[in-house]
Amino acid sequence: MLKRRQFLGGMAALGGSYILSACGGGSEGTSGSASGGADAQATAHAASASASGTTVPSAASITDSTGAVWTLANGSVYVNGAKAGNTYNVTLLLYCNGAIYCAGTGGQYYGWNGSTWTMCNDPRMGGTSADGTTLPASPYIIDKVGGVWTLVNGSIHMNGAPVGNTYGVSLVLWYGGKIWACGTGGQFYVNADPRNFAAQWLACSDPRIAVAPAAGNFYGMNGHYDYTYTPAQLVSIMKAMGCTTYRVGCTSDPSQLNPVVNIAKAFQSAGLSLLVLIEGGVYDSSGHVFANEVQAYQTCYAGAHTIATALAPYGVTMYECGNELTRQNATVMNFSYAGSLAMDFNNANWPVMRGSMRGMIDGVKSVQPSAKCGVNFCVADIGAADALWEGMQPDGTGGHQKLRWDITTWHNYDAYGDIFSIGTDGQGPTFDLPTYCKARYGVPFIISEWNTGPSQAETYRASYIASQLGQFYQARKTHNIQSVMYYVLDSGNDTYGIMVNGTPISAPYSAFTSFTSSHPDN
Template structure:
């Protein structure tokens, strides 16, 4: 009788432990990094940046915005979102922008320093956003340039190692929890990857931040932390950074291709400092030629020019291809149309 009772107790304990582990895993841990999903034909290769939710020129006259993009051969528009209300708005605009595809950025950063709290909050965000957008958009991004918009201090050098953010180490656990939580929450709803998820975007040589997330490393040099995952590595590169294949002797495209072995999206490329019209147009042509010709080498699946319309005044310089809907900046829209035509999407 005692033996039977002991066996029963062991079996019950084992079943309870299994159930608890399953529940905790579903709620608090990331799933395994599954097989890569093909991006072929799913993500528009040529896109531009827009700012619908910020108002102004981007919040009016959508038919003309679509016409302007189509005139240049552009097929997607990247839209920043700062809440689940904004992502719901994007879901409602999918038909209005068609055939142009909307590419949302969930640009929300943690307000806590606790990893578990951030994970749970972003798990809920991920489930909500997936319910709104899964299958309606090809890709969604997690956070825009956290090294500039979230962390209080920049890297101590180029940013190729996560330890260069040591002075911001207190912010790291919540950041990691947020990235892990959003992906897991989204995948809890979108289990078949109807919509792919891009990593937080970083620029210059800051891929050390992404490597730290990917490998479970922290800025204080500690290892063995929970790892983050994504479907596409997201990067930014501008004219003043120089050559992306040779910046301070570093081939950034080769580095992030080797580190993550995932498709790459360049969701912001452009000219952000005052240059002449000829330099602007020349950079547009050369960068599109470079990325299209190297797409197979590095598995580049999309490039998004910054930006469609004049929006932000940077010391009297605007980055837009158009001044406003239907009103071109001299030469820029023509240069874009020529670049797209000369470099067919891979």
């Protein structure tokens, strides 16, 4: 079976927590709206809390839910007569939904957490905006980390600062956990990462447009060329499970390729489809990283040409060019990185990976120009996908050959998170990855591997299968999802497989077949 790497997702969620050393700038004791000295020293406790929305000024004081009295004097915040943290130049004190906030002359808000002040938005603005919120229909959009987006004279701002060089913007959209923009000419762009100027605004289509791929290939299964099952047995197993597409990998070595050819012959006669994984990569036959992009391209081109030549006569029209190449020791900087930023990947070995992918795609196309070639990614690897698509390096330099694929393929295991709400940096913030890919690349989307972890009990796996298929099925006609391919038919044990030596593993197998039989692929 293919080597599994469990995503460690330990990156902290984005969002600031800063001690309030200044609230608007200046030094303690300078100007600022203040209540009287007597109010600042108040220690008496009132009988009831102030109304939510009370401010100082205009009120003289705020009483919180514990009865503590908050006041503002000479730009500093006091609670029961004692300073609450190190504050100065505070111009506003606010009580909102049971919490205390303050703001300075610069307009930045801070919330009191019981011991210190943490940076935040004005709580009266509300939390994360509803999906589909647009500017200028709304005065602002709040993203999942509290960033406030506004449209000012056709230019896009976040927290008051321009986000890249934008002009003539007629629409800003919050959708699927991302910020999208449209100019007066109708072209959409997505903000890939507000922290990285080179990747800020990338061309795309309107993400709200529902796209449905051709029906008939939705339910899929992974397998291996060296199974003891005969091709005829595989056909029977696939039909019994309600599957129409089978993913199997090989190199150009005849010991691997010939069994796949035999499977292709049987599947062609049975009206089933193959997605053939071409096992090219970034390492040469000695296990070393290829010397350069040209060597990687030529080697992988030759292997893909051989594979396509052997399989083309038997109805194979879909190929996946490389397996998890963004998740090799040579290509990812740290396996715990989610991959949402190009800088998550190895800049030195990037050309070799790009050359391998290009070689496999071109090798297939040299035999079958109309074949569909995919490149697979893992976790939240849009940083890698975008860089390849735009001809960029992880260090932000551009001008390299752009990679184009016909199918976007992705691997999504339980440890990676929900693919429709996957973390951009380990645990958050989250976004809808298939929606992003649909709008960015404009080609069908295949989840070519999915499963839970190898140590899970059969009951958990069965529940996971049912819930995941439910999500995938619901989104198939809106997110351009062509196929979802369970990993794996038979792993020789109960870690990943859905059967062992032809005998179904009861709970997972029943969950899978019950779903396929009751949810037609149409």
